[in-house]
Amino acid sequence: MNSPEPHSAARLSAWEHELASLASGLRTRLETTSQRADQRVLWLGGGYSALLAQNTAALAGADVMLADVETRQLRRARSLVGERAQTIRLLDLGNLRRDVRGIESAMSATAIRDIESYLVLEEKLRNLFAGTPAVADGWAHSVVLDFAVNRIEPGMVPQLLAEAFRVQAREGVVYCAALVADEPIASAYAVRGAPPGPSLHVPTEGALLRSFEEAGFHGITVHWSTAVDPLAVDRIGDVDVRMCIIEAYRGKQGPCFELGQAVMYRGPWREVEDDDGHVYRRGQRVAVCAKTFDLMMRAPYQGQFVGLRSVNEPPLAQAELFDCNTPALRDPKVTKGLAPFAGATAASACDPAGGCC
Structure with a gap:
């Protein structure tokens, strides 16, 4: 009689089973994109789930930046990737401009004695992060959002995606690991099987995809663990919660030229x-x-x-x-070159700033 496999699906929780499946799919995609010599990966929230731990081999040779709001989570993430990884402690997950190190440096150079000196510091920080954000514009070829959309307030999701878009290279890709619901959930709650931490916000599939569209991404694709009835990791009332990875690209912005x-x-x-x-x-x-x-x-x-x-x-x-x-x-x-084509007149040209196609 055959003995059961030690890591069979029956022995895994729904969370572990789905995370392992998504990690495998992400690994394949990261290995494909990391073939370029100058590959740069920003991993936001890497200390939270086990997704990073299952993808360290796919990051070999890449320039990796780890970002999170908690020092403990950053230390854990860096221990997985190694000392070569950069770490950035953010004030909040939705803002990749402001980091703790930059704020502390500015504070040490400014004596805050009254409201006027505080306002001077505030203006200094505003100029600092506008000119030299913690994560530079277009730095990352690949951005991994490790359940970051679930850890922030729903109203902050547009800002997070706008920041992911800003730091992404023109032909870069975002991989967003997320929990999504098939019906609206009124408030944050503790998802069964999830790592210890604050309650999570779970948007519907449609709401999260619309947020990606509104942020300016294209080629937005949802990856599930299976093509037929992906496993729900939790249920709250009548609502099923599932795990997915949303893949999205930057690059459709810009002028449009006629080449026939x-x-x-x-x-x-x-x-x-x-x-x-x-x-x-x-x-x-x-x-x-x-x-x-x-x-x-x-x-x-x-x-x-x-x-x-x-x-x-x-x-x-x-x-x-x-x-x-x-x-x-x-x-x-x-x-075929048998008929000419003409460029646009001033009245009919696409807007060179934003493009129309």
């Missing part, structure tokens, strides 16, 4: 719509700007589209702005 390009969606869906409102119908040549073309050729869309360049494609430095009045479908003669 098109993309064709392969399927299997009849049509899909991206985060900028473009609709791609299966088998149709959709006209896109250079920025959108590049996005469709890399993760997370890579392999879903055929990229069609124009044989008359000019150098990007010489390209005109994309015309917002360009027909949705690209004439095949344009990509």
Whole structure:
């Protein structure tokens, strides 16, 4: 008779089972992105769950920054990654600009005797963190939010995601490990199986995804432990709480240039719509700007589209702005070089500051 496996699913709690599954998926993704020589990873909240402990091998060779609000949690996280990791103690998880070390340094150089000297210190700190934030703009190629969205007040989630967006490199990725509910939960509570600590706030799946959309991310994808009925780690009343990782990218902002390009969606869906409102119908040549073309050729869309360049494609430095009045479908003669394409007029050009596609 075969003896049972020591670490079978039956012996694991729901929390442990789901965390192990998500950690495995995250490890695969981190190993893929860490192939670049200058990989930089910001891990926010790494001292809280066991997610970091199960992914240290995937961080080998990367420049790692650990951030949290508690010294004890930071020490634990650094003991897992090693002395090479940078650590930043934040005042709160939703603000990656202000760190304790910067504040203490400013305080030591300012004698606070009255309200005027306090206001001087406050202005000094404001200028300090505006110019040299604790985590610099665009520093991280990968940002891991280790249940950070559950540890802050719901009203702080937009700020946290805005900060994650700010510190993310243009083509970087955010991996947000989170607890989500299938129905609204009125208040924070102690999730069964979760590490000791304050009560957690659990948003609905839809609410958290909308927050990512509003923060400006694209290619937002939810990863569950399984494709069919992922295991609930807890239930409060009639509400099921599950664990997931949300993967999201930065890079759709910026000017749009006309290079005569098109993309064709392969399927299997009849049509899909991206985060900028473009609709791609299966088998149709959709006209896109250079920025959108590049996005469709890399993760997370890579392999879903055929990229069609124009044989008359000019150098990007010489390209005109994309015309917002360009027909949705690209004439095949344009990509074959048998018909010209024109850039935008002043009245029809995409806004070069924010772009329109």
